[in-house]
Amino acid sequence: MRTLWAQLGSIMGSLMFLSAMLKSFPPFSLISDYLRVYTNRLTSRLSPYVRISISEYSGDRQAFSAIQTYLSDNSSRRANRLKGNFLRNTQNPLVLTMDDDEEISDAFHGINIWWVSVVKSHEMFLNLTFPKCHRDLITSQYLNHVIEEGKAIAARKRKIKLYTNLPGRGSILLTSTEWRDVLFEHPASFDTLALHPEKKEEIVKDLVKFKNGKDYYAKMGKPWKRGYLLYGPPGTGKSTMIAAMANFLNYDIYDLELTSVKNNMMLRKLLIGIERKSIIVIEDIDCSLNLTEKRKEKKKKEKKKPEEEDQDDDNCKVTLSGLLNFIDGIWSALGGERIIVFTTNYLDKLDPALIRRGRMDKHIELSYCCYEGFKVLAKNYLDVESHHLFGRIEGLLKETEMTPADVAENLMPKSMEEDNESCLKRLIEALEMAKEARSGKKKKEDEDEGNRQGQEI
Numbered sequence: 134m135r136t137l138w139a140q141l142g143s144i145m146g147s148l149m150f151l152s153a154m155l156k157s158f159p160p161f162s163l164i165s166d167y168l169r170v171y172t173n174r175l176t177s178r179l180s181p182y183v184r185i186s187i188s189e190y191s192g193d194r195q196a197f198s199a200i201q202t203y204l205s206d207n208s209s210r211r212a213n214r215l216k217g218n219f220l221r222n223t224q225n226p227l228v229l230t231m232d233d234d235e236e237i238s239d240a241f242h243g244i245n246i247w248w249v250s251v252v253k254s255h256e257m258f259l260n261l262t263f264p265k266c267h268r269d270l271i272t273s274q275y276l277n278h279v280i281e282e283g284k285a286i287a288a289r290k291r292k293i294k295l296y297t298n299l300p301g302r303g304s305i306l307l308t309s310t311e312w313r314d315v316l317f318e319h320p321a322s323f324d325t326l327a328l329h330p331e332k333k334e335e336i337v338k339d340l341v342k343f344k345n346g347k348d349y350y351a352k353m354g355k356p357w358k359r360g361y362l363l364y365g366p367p368g369t370g371k372s373t374m375i376a377a378m379a380n381f382l383n384y385d386i387y388d389l390e391l392t393s394v395k396n397n398m399m400l401r402k403l404l405i406g407i408e409r410k411s412i413i414v415i416e417d418i419d420c421s422l423n424l425t426e427k428r429k430e431k432k433k434k435e436k437k438k439p440e441e442e443d444q445d446d447d448n449c450k451v452t453l454s455g456l457l458n459f460i461d462g463i464w465s466a467l468g469g470e471r472i473i474v475f476t477t478n479y480l481d482k483l484d485p486a487l488i489r490r491g492r493m494d495k496h497i498e499l500s501y502c503c504y505e506g507f508k509v510l511a512k513n514y515l516d517v518e519s520h521h522l523f524g525r526i527e528g529l530l531k532e533t534e535m536t537p538a539d540v541a542e543n544l545m546p547k548s549m550e551e552d553n554e555s556c557l558k559r560l561i562e563a564l565e566m567a568k569e570a571r572s573g574k575k576k577k578e579d580e581d582e583g584n585r586q587g588q589e590i
């Protein structure tokens with residue numbers, strides 16, 4: 134049928150060509166117009182097909198790119214002529230899309246549909262042709278299906294990126310800063326995180342609620358954002374948890390190095406450049422604020438007048454209020470689906486204003502390795518789920534304070550030949566040493582306390 138129609142189409146095409154030729158001779162221009170109008174009418178009357186032409190400037194740019202994604206996915210499997218584009222910073226940099234004027238076919242509920250990509254005067258059109266009798270189904274259901282499927286394909290193919298703020302290009306004086314991205318390929322997941330299962334489940338549930346919470350936040354009239362404060366000693370998995378969060382949510386990470394942001398204005402500029410579906414991370418927030426404190430002290434020494442100080446605050450550094458504005462003010466106004474994570478080793482060093490509830494919605498403590506955490510690490514590093522030495526390790530973990538980082542280091546085989554038993558024994562040895570050191574320290578503290586009390590008496 135389509136072949137027959139294609140032949141008829143070429144006859145109509147010839148008539149259109151004739152009309153265009155006649156147009157160039159003024160005496161025949163009226164005939165030319167008639168010929169063109171009637172050929173068009175005849176074509177649409179006779180044609181058993183409908184053609185819809187969608188322009189890239191048709192309004193909803195997102196819908197157009199979703200259709201493109203859907204067609205690219207289909208075309209790379211079916212079309213004979215493809216266009217290849219190379220992407221930066223990806224493992225599979227070649228992206229294939231259908232070439233101009235190449236046709237690909239699709240089917241929906243048994244109906245055949247044909248798509249052609251056409252470029253006219255620098256404008257791209259996606260033309261779809263389908264049998265006239267299915268007009269309602271195609272316009273009401275098929276097009277929605279294509280857009281939704283295209284969005285889902287894009288989400289599946291989305292690669293997580295890690296952004297860091299670095300000095301702007303050409304900025305010798307380091308007065309400007311901009312985001313630079315690399316592909317984020319950290320393998321951490323909640324499955325491989327050494328954490329008590331109940332705590333893990335609670336965090337995962339919280340993240341799922343946030344990710345699916347668009348309507349919920351809108352109903353509450355609150356911006357779609359959530360703040361997490363991760364605190365605990367070094368090596369307890371704070372950074373690893375951020376990586377697991379990004380992989381779980383499929384969000385980009387924006388690692389904000391606050392100490393290299395010169396002032397509030399620069400901070401604002403950076404924040405405006407953050408896309409949605411992102412985790413904004415400020416690691417070691419206590420150190421960033423320390424820096425602010427040190428500047429304050431320095432200024433006190435220089436004995437500046439208060440007005441001068443305020444001006445300096447705006448011009449020379451990121452202030453606590455600038456940061457709070459980012460969390461509550463500007464940040465809230467920037468759209469949604471953003472998570473902010475602060476990490477610190479010292480919870481008590483932080484300004485209460487920064488961590489009050491509502492700003493940091495959830496405080497998560499990451500602490501020394503528990504037995505449940507050890508079992509996860511043993512599975513990760515040795516692929517072992519039970520062993521006769523596990524009981525001994527469980528007892529020792531209760532009596533010591535060893536970080537998951539240290540447990541992992543001891544568990545890791547030192548050579549290809551080293552067996553599980555030897556790795557577990559090394560961990561037991563390290564735990565016993567830590568236990569001894571701990572009891573020695575405690576004894577010394579008790580003695581010191583005794584001496585002190587003795588002196589007081």
Ligand SMILES: Nc1ncnc2c1ncn2[C@@H]1O[C@H](COP(=O)(O)OP(=O)(O)OP(=O)(O)O)[C@@H](O)[C@H]1O
Pocket residue numbers: 325326327328365366367368369370371372373374477478499536537538539541
């Ligand atoms: N809870 C954990 N689960 C799994 N691995 C962990 C965990 N904690 C630490 N590790 C391991 O130890 C290494 C260091 O952990 P990580 O960098 O996440 O610690 P941190 O809490 O961010 O430390 P710091 O306070 O120094 O930044 C990681 O590469 C990881 O292999």
Ligand SMILES: [Mg+2]
Pocket residue numbers: 371372373416476
């Ligand atoms: Mg860290």
